[in-house]
Amino acid sequence: MTKSELILEIAAAHPNLLIKDIDLIVSTIFDEIEASLSEGGRVELRGFGAFFVKNRKARTGRNPRTGDAVEVEEKHVPFFKTGKELRKRTNNQLEEAAKK
Structure with a gap:
C-alpha cells in the first residue's frame, strides 16, 4: 500500500x-x-510494532563485479519490528485466505 x-x-x-x-x-x-x-530515537506503536535504528559496523565487503575488497563504512539503518498483535492478526488472515 x-x-x-x-x-x-x-x-x-x-x-x-x-x-x-x-x-x-x-x-x-x-x-x-x-x-x-x-x-537515534525509537517509536513504538502498541499492538503494531516499533521503529528503531540499528547500527551496522564497518566491514570489508566485495565488489560483485570485480571481486575486489571494498571498505564499507559504519552506517545506521532504520528497522521495523512487528508487534505481537500485528503478527497474530496477519498470520490468522493469511491462513484463512489460504483455506479459501
Whole structure:
C-alpha cells in the first residue's frame, strides 16, 4: 500500500474528513517518525510494532563485479519490528485466505 492509497482508504472509512486534512495527518505522523529515528530515537506503536535504528559496523565487503575488497563504512539503518498483535492478526488472515 502506498501513502496515497492509505489516504484514500482513510477517506473512504471517514467521509466526514477532507482529503487534504487526512494527507496532513498522515504526513505529520511519518515526519515525526522520521525525525525521531534521525535523532537515534525509537517509536513504538502498541499492538503494531516499533521503529528503531540499528547500527551496522564497518566491514570489508566485495565488489560483485570485480571481486575486489571494498571498505564499507559504519552506517545506521532504520528497522521495523512487528508487534505481537500485528503478527497474530496477519498470520490468522493469511491462513484463512489460504483455506479459501
